Amino acid sequence: MSNNLQLNSEGKLKHFLTIEGLEKQLLVDILDLAESFIGVNDQRIKKIPLLRGKSIVNLFFENSTRTRTTFELAAKRLSADVLSMSIATSSTSKGESLLDTIRNLEAMYVDMFVVRHGISGAAHFIAQHASKHISVINAGDGQHAHPTQAMLDMFTIRQFKQDFSKLRVAIVGDILHSRVARSNIQALNTLGAAEIRVIAPKTLLPAQVETMGVTVSHSLADGLKDIDVIIMLRLQKERMTSALLPSESEYFKCFGLTPERLKLAKPDAIVMHPGPINRGVEIDSKVADGPQSVILKQVSNGIAIRMAIMAMAMQKQESFDG
Amino acid sequence: MSNNLQLNSEGKLKHFLTIEGLEKQLLVDILDLAESFIGVNDQRIKKIPLLRGKSIVNLFFENSTRTRTTFELAAKRLSADVLSMSIATSSTSKGESLLDTIRNLEAMYVDMFVVRHGISGAAHFIAQHASKHISVINAGDGQHAHPTQAMLDMFTIRQFKQDFSKLRVAIVGDILHSRVARSNIQALNTLGAAEIRVIAPKTLLPAQVETMGVTVSHSLADGLKDIDVIIMLRLQKERMTSALLPSESEYFKCFGLTPERLKLAKPDAIVMHPGPINRGVEIDSKVADGPQSVILKQVSNGIAIRMAIMAMAMQKQESFDG
Amino acid sequence: MSNNLQLNSEGKLKHFLTIEGLEKQLLVDILDLAESFIGVNDQRIKKIPLLRGKSIVNLFFENSTRTRTTFELAAKRLSADVLSMSIATSSTSKGESLLDTIRNLEAMYVDMFVVRHGISGAAHFIAQHASKHISVINAGDGQHAHPTQAMLDMFTIRQFKQDFSKLRVAIVGDILHSRVARSNIQALNTLGAAEIRVIAPKTLLPAQVETMGVTVSHSLADGLKDIDVIIMLRLQKERMTSALLPSESEYFKCFGLTPERLKLAKPDAIVMHPGPINRGVEIDSKVADGPQSVILKQVSNGIAIRMAIMAMAMQKQESFDG
Known part of the structure; x- marks a missing residue:
């Protein structure tokens, strides 16, 4: 009863191509x-x-x-x-x-x-x-x-936080170029997360990002408030040379997740990353290897x-x- | 009782190296x-x-x-x-x-x-x-x-045409450099095909090709008459630069298998190719993907x-x- | 009861990193x-x-x-x-x-x-x-x-010579850069070989090599006397250009194992090599493929x-x- 390419005529999963359109x-x-x-x-x-x-x-x-x-x-x-x-x-x-x-x-x-x-x-x-x-x-x-990355992220979130309907999830970094971000936003919306907040500089956000069902913040300091789950994105080094970003150290200064900044989220917030991580670029090693990190659990x-x-x-x- | 390297002392297959000499x-x-x-x-x-x-x-x-x-x-x-x-x-x-x-x-x-x-x-x-x-x-x-390519070709021919003794098979293209052609000619002769016709420009035929048990044609238009099975060979692009051939489009004009030319063979002729095919060089996509093509069956x-x-x-x- | 990283708390093998320290x-x-x-x-x-x-x-x-x-x-x-x-x-x-x-x-x-x-x-x-x-x-x-190379070498020696305590083993070639030599020397010492003799030019021996529990010879002709087992090492071609060695042919003249030199060892001596062999550099093909060679048995x-x-x-x- 679905014209979704991913389902067969009985509505069962046949292909797994995108989160979009799945119930x-x-x-x-x-x-x-x-x-x-x-x-x-x-x-x-x-x-x-x-x-x-x-x-x-x-x-x-x-x-x-x-x-x-x-x-x-x-x-x-x-x-x-x-x-x-x-x-x-x-x-x-x-x-x-x-x-x-x-x-x-x-x-x-x-x-x-x-x-x-x-x-x-x-x-x-x-x-x-x-x-x-x-x-x-x-x-x-x-x-x-x-989509398989998004599903393992959902699995990990459920493992640590159970009920999606009460969760505020932040996705931090290069939303514009990230297939992980797109699939995660769709999955979180489908599973009914209370809020999905994207945190990124303007140059790394898609036009009209709000239509994807997210709230927007351009500052990591402000954006982490009340957050239960932080999904850090990998920064593609190519972006640096393409004039979308000033430099790695500049990026880390504004959007890198440090122990200090992590304190701005809820005390029991978990930190996720699809890997491989760029230590000192988007995430501080103390956070990546710290007690709130569930990065290896994701793997x-x-x-x-x-x-x-x-x-x-x-x-x-x-x-x-x- | 055979001194063929491929058979053991009881005449059983031990290696599979060439069709030549196998009964x-x-x-x-x-x-x-x-x-x-x-x-x-x-x-x-x-x-x-x-x-x-x-x-x-x-x-x-x-x-x-x-x-x-x-x-x-x-x-x-x-x-x-x-x-x-x-x-x-x-x-x-x-x-x-x-x-x-x-x-x-x-x-x-x-x-x-x-x-x-x-x-x-x-x-x-x-x-x-x-x-x-x-x-x-x-x-x-x-x-x-x-030889394994030749055997899968024989299998495919038998599947569609049964009795080899009544078959006229055309092999089209660069016979000179083709191990597929050599093995197929040997297999077809051993299995008793009625006629094996090689169709190629003179520059792409071995000297004294007739001694291999084949008839020869230098024109695709003439050569396809009465043919039951057409085996197209892959054209190695290297031949173009080695002065054996003028150009790809010239080759296609003379030896490319088009729907029009295919009509010159028997109406139920099958079209074979060892792959990968060069669409528009040795074979027209309409033929490769058409109802007489058994190319994927070969795979x-x-x-x-x-x-x-x-x-x-x-x-x-x-x-x-x- | 061992603080060896390789053993677990019950003294059982957990990792296999080096022969050193194993009983x-x-x-x-x-x-x-x-x-x-x-x-x-x-x-x-x-x-x-x-x-x-x-x-x-x-x-x-x-x-x-x-x-x-x-x-x-x-x-x-x-x-x-x-x-x-x-x-x-x-x-x-x-x-x-x-x-x-x-x-x-x-x-x-x-x-x-x-x-x-x-x-x-x-x-x-x-x-x-x-x-x-x-x-x-x-x-x-x-x-x-x-260490796994050393153990397969020990296995091969035991297969042909049984009792280690009576064996005189020569290791010939670039001892200085060879992990195979190091592990073999340790294994032979642990298993109680009567003598381990390293045979090499001075430039290819570690400083104070005698402390490793070996005797030293700088001449293949002298060094092979009374030897039961000859372990030839692979000569890394890089050594040639690094001024540690004059040339391949020069090396072969002094340290290559020829049938003549092999006669200087015991008549039932076995010849080993970790492979891949450089024919005509460290070993003559007649020796590598000869009756005393156990090189393929090692594999x-x-x-x-x-x-x-x-x-x-x-x-x-x-x-x-x-």
């Missing part, structure tokens, strides 16, 4: 399933046979060791066969189009593509053109979306969340077959 | 075994335990994501452990000889090498020098042979054929042990 | 366990389920196809999941510190790091900072230690030894959990 209950289902997988990672035998005999291809057009590693570990712990392809250096160098690459992998009876691409919309494009039996997971596309939760999303998307295939 | 019955056995594996790729659990605990090493001295991927998937679906090595960037850079690399991998109790190499005869050389318990599969050597069949060849070559080891 | 019995236990694994590599199904569901990450900051391959095969034959990361080209390029990389992988519930690094002490550093449940195996750190034993060390280090975790 609250579906997000909650993902969080609940991930919770059941947390234990798997602590067992002596960290493996369940849910996706045994399935072939998953990591299609990474953009390099990211960390994200690729979490998807690979998640897939192996579900007992799937995984194949990682760095596409920049492979078939496209022979001039093959993206669509031909996809068609060929499909023909090899692959079940799932995990796609990372520098161009916004790449994962959607692949999902639109892939044959019916294939699921596509977006592992980050341009400046558009990074751990990332395995369980990706297991849950892969398992759920693959399930739609079973009902499709059966 | 018709052996080729048919491979096709039949592959047919039994087609179902595996459609199952929910795409895995059979035939090669469980076997170690297969992909030795790719020449880059080919697609071929490496099919071998990797085929090996995993047989439950083998696979290790892919890109040799250009590894031990040979420390000045180790090919033979030392082989000796070392053998010593690690590897069971099979899948070899891709830019030099003709490389797979033979390795098979000659490898220790007794090892099987070598040629995944393409220089301009010499690409699918490639998995089953490689499973069959690997399983059969490994079986000889069992009888050798037992 | 003779522990080394013998590793050799014995490896012996029980030799059979696994000869079986039709070369796999035992000892580390099923464990996640092992190969962290190779220094390129080494051969060593990485043996660790990967060893891990797969123990049924572990293995993930190989070439770190030079990955996250450190985004400016992430070594410690952040480690922390992140830990958070993914990894069980073991196999570390290769160009800087002496890197594996120790990681073991010191890794969380409690993780084992670290040193696969070579700078010029410091290569085979390397799989069993690495299986033993990984299994033993992981066992400490079981007793730690239980």
Whole structure:
């Protein structure tokens, strides 16, 4: 009953491309399933046979060791066969189009593509053109979306704060270029957070950012007041040279999260970051390694969340077959 | 009773290096075994335990994501452990000889090498020098042979056309430099095709090509008459600059397969291509994506054929042990 | 009862970083366990389920196809999941510190790091900072230690010569820069070899080398007298240009192992080399491929030894959990 590309005709998750358009209950289902997988990672035998005999291809057009590693570990712990392809250096160098690459992998009876691409919309494009039996997971596309990151952030927030409806969440840094920010804003709105506050210099905010359902602050000192959850964004060093920002040290002076500034938030506020962190640029090491930081917890939760999303998307295939 | 390097003392397949010298019955056995594996790729659990605990090493001295991927998937679906090595960037850079690399991998109790190499005869050389318990599969050597590609082509032809003895097959393009063409001509002759017609400009044909058991045409328009199967070859862009060919557009004008030209073949002719295709160079997109194209079927069949060849070559080891 | 970083509170092996400080019995236990694994590599199904569901990450900051391959095969034959990361080209390029990389992988519930690094002490550093449940195996750190190589060398010596207490072992070549030499000297001393003789030009010996428990010779002709085991070291070509050595041919003239020189040792002396060998630089091909060479036996034993060390280090975790 949905024309959302991500759902099959029964409204079940088939692709996972963006948080946009997904209903609250579906997000909650993902969080609940991930919770059941947390234990798997602590067992002596960290493996369940849910996706045994399935072939998953990591299609990474953009390099990211960390994200690729979490998807690979998640897939192996579900007992799937995984194949990682760095596409920049492979078939496209022979001039093959993206669509031909996809068609060929499909023909090899692959079940799932995990796609990372520098161009916004790449994962959607692949999902639109892939044959019916294939699921596509977006592992980050341009400046558009990074929905598995958003879901692991939601999981981490729920782990520490339970009820979303009472939470004030600050997202700090380069909102303009951040797919993490976009997906997190959508997820927090869907899950009903009390307030989502973006804190950034004007040059790093999208035009009409308020229409995304957020409040805006241009000062970290003012903006952290009453905040329960602080999501720091990674500062891309490229921004420095593009005249959007004066310098790293200047940025840190205004928007870097220091222990002093952290005190301006609620005393039990948690600090999050999608990683890899730039110590001394957007975050002080004392905060990153301090007691309020849940950054490594996010990494751990990332395995369980990706297991849950892969398992759920693959399930739609079973009902499709059966 | 054979002095063919590819067979063991009982005449069973041990290495798979070239179609040359293999008997018709052996080729048919491979096709039949592959047919039994087609179902595996459609199952929910795409895995059979035939090669469980076997170690297969992909030795790719020449880059080919697609071929490496099919071998990797085929090996995993047989439950083998696979290790892919890109040799250009590894031990040979420390000045180790090919033979030392082989000796070392053998010593690690590897069971099979899948070899891709830019030099003709490389797979033979390795098979000659490898220790007794090892099987070598040629995944393409220089301009010499690409026998697994030929077998998947034969499989695809049989799938659509059954009886080889009535078939007229055209191979179009750069016959001179093509290992795919050489292996296909040998396989088609062994399986008893009625006619194998090579269609190419004179500069892209080997001297005395007729001795290979083919008829020759220098015009696509004339050559396609009465043809049941059209095998298009990939045009290597290097040929353009080497003065063997005038230009891409000129080539397409003379030897590109367009919908109009395709009509000159039999109405139910199938169109094949080993991939990756150069759209608009050797083949028009309308043909490549059209109803007579079986190009993606070839890719699918490639998995089953490689499973069959690997399983059969490994079986000889069992009888050798037992 | 040991403050050795490598042992847990019960004195069981947890990390394997260096031979230094390990007791003779522990080394013998590793050799014995490896012996029980030799059979696994000869079986039709070369796999035992000892580390099923464990996640092992190969962290190779220094390129080494051969060593990485043996660790990967060893891990797969123990049924572990293995993930190989070439770190030079990955996250450190985004400016992430070594410690952040480690922390992140830990958070993914990894069980073991196999570390290769160009800087002496890197594996120790990681073991010191890794969380409690993780084992670290040193696969070579700078010029410091290569303990798994030393153990496979000990295994090979025991295989051919049994009793260490009667053996005179020569180590020939660039002792100064060799982590293999350091680890072998320590292992031979611990296992009670009768004599360890280092044979090298003065420029390639550490200051006060005698304090390491070795005798010294500067001449291959004199030094090989009464020797049972000859361990040749690989000559790093970099040494040539750094003025420590005149030229390759000069070096071969003085310290290359030829069939003539080999006759100066005991008639049943064995010749070893950690590989990859430089034919005609430190060793004549006739010797490397001759009847007294056990170089490929070393490679085979390397799989069993690495299986033993990984299994033993992981066992400490079981007793730690239980």
